[in-house]
Amino acid sequence: MPKERGAKKWRVHNQICQGIELRKSAGQHILKNPLLVNSIVEKSCLLPTDIVLEVGPGTGNMTVKLLEKCKRVIAVELDHRLANELRKRVQDSPLSSKLQIIQGNVLKVDLPYFDVCVANLPYQISSPFVFKLLAHRPVFRSAVLMFQREFAQRLVANPGDKVYCRLSANVQLLARVQHLIKVSRNSFKPPPRVDSSVVRIEPREAPDIDLVQWDAMLRIVFLRKNKTLGSIFKTKPVLEALEKNLLLRNSLKDTVSTLEKHSSSEIKAKVLAVLSGISKLETRPRSLGVQEFIALLREFSKHDFHFS
Ligand SMILES: C[S@@+](CC[C@H](N)C(=O)[O-])C[C@H]1O[C@@H](n2cnc3c(N)ncnc32)[C@H](O)[C@@H]1O
Numbered sequence: 001m002p003k004e005r006g007a008k009k010w011r012v013h014n015q016i017c018q019g020i021e022l023r024k025s026a027g028q029h030i031l032k033n034p035l036l037v038n039s040i041v042e043k044s045c046l047l048p049t050d051i052v053l054e055v056g057p058g059t060g061n062m063t064v065k066l067l068e069k070c071k072r073v074i075a076v077e078l079d080h081r082l083a084n085e086l087r088k089r090v091q092d093s094p095l096s097s098k099l100q101i102i103q104g105n106v107l108k109v110d111l112p113y114f115d116v117c118v119a120n121l122p123y124q125i126s127s128p129f130v131f132k133l134l135a136h137r138p139v140f141r142s143a144v145l146m147f148q149r150e151f152a153q154r155l156v157a158n159p160g161d162k163v164y165c166r167l168s169a170n171v172q173l174l175a176r177v178q179h180l181i182k183v184s185r186n187s188f189k190p191p192p193r194v195d196s197s198v199v200r201i202e203p204r205e206a207p208d209i210d211l212v213q214w215d216a217m218l219r220i221v222f223l224r225k226n227k228t229l230g231s232i233f234k235t236k237p238v239l240e241a242l243e244k245n246l247l248l249r250n251s252l253k254d255t256v257s258t259l260e261k262h263s264s265s266e267i268k269a270k271v272l273a274v275l276s277g278i279s280k281l282e283t284r285p286r287s288l289g290v291q292e293f294i295a296l297l298r299e300f301s302k303h304d305f306h307f308s
Pocket residue numbers: 026027028029030031032055056057058059060061062076077078079082104105106107120121122125
């Protein structure tokens with residue numbers, strides 16, 4: 001769609017909320033359906049002792065409900081106008097002592113300790129925020145987050161599903177994910193152009209694998225996810241990368257340069273021999289789950305194969 005048509009559409013829906021003009025650039029779509037707000041808070045399964053991280057509280061419709069259910073809410077809001085509005089909203093209430101507002105970009109601030117994260121996220125930060133959360137230590141109990149529907153579908157997709165992709169495998173490596181609620185675009189003011197979904201993410205212990213190698217392998221296989229692993233690993237650029245990495249690693253290990261010890265045809269032959277022994281070469285990446293990818297990576301590293 002040409003840019004101008006999109007911009008026009010937004011101007012039609014542009015909204016003033018409590019005297020504040022909402023900004024499309026910050027994904028400011030306010031949840032106007034109180035039943036939905038209650039339902040998200042309910043699904044967060046909060047304990048009275050919990051510290052909750054809320055990202056993008058906006059005008060605070062969800063924040064006040066969260067404050068009623070937990071010990072403390074730490075709200076990170078980018079827009080100082082909305083942060084001030086939220087401060088004013090609770091200032092005369094007994095709940096105000098439980099609220100801490102951090103005004104800033106959640107992708108840039110150091111996240112504090114929290115038990116549960118709840119957020120109606122701006123869509124543009126969905127992916128970096130999920131990975132920031134999953135890297136956060138100490139591990140939190142769960143996150144209940146609103147995403148664009150298509151992004152949510154990719155997060156929860158199972159092997160074999162049409163939308164199963166690198167994102168699905170990367171997130172499912174580090175967390176259990178569950179679709180909770182379908183949300184219509186009409187639940188927001190102004191309505192975005194797409195529907196949304198609420199998803200629960202529960203982090204789990206990361207397996208003992210090299211995450212850099214994991215990501216490098218997934219990048220390779222999901223670029224060609226409908227091909228068999230065998231044909232992917234034997235495509236010229238992948239083969240060459242495996243050969244180069246093997247050569248480099250060996251030359252680092254040896255005191256005498258491997259370039260002198262092993263000719264490149266020996267290396268090529270070794271790569272092909274190892275590849276022929278790798279299991280599941282006839283399968284396609286789109287049908288492999290996290291455990292199968294872990295097993296594949298372990299097979300490769302057993303033979304000193306590296307993807308980056
Ligand atoms: C979709 S609105 C949700 C507002 C409110 N939670 C609600 O449900 O009505 C997203 C909110 O995130 C804020 N926001 C956008 N980018 C942000 C960022 N990088 N860090 C923190 N907050 C951000 C916006 O200003 C806005 O208040």
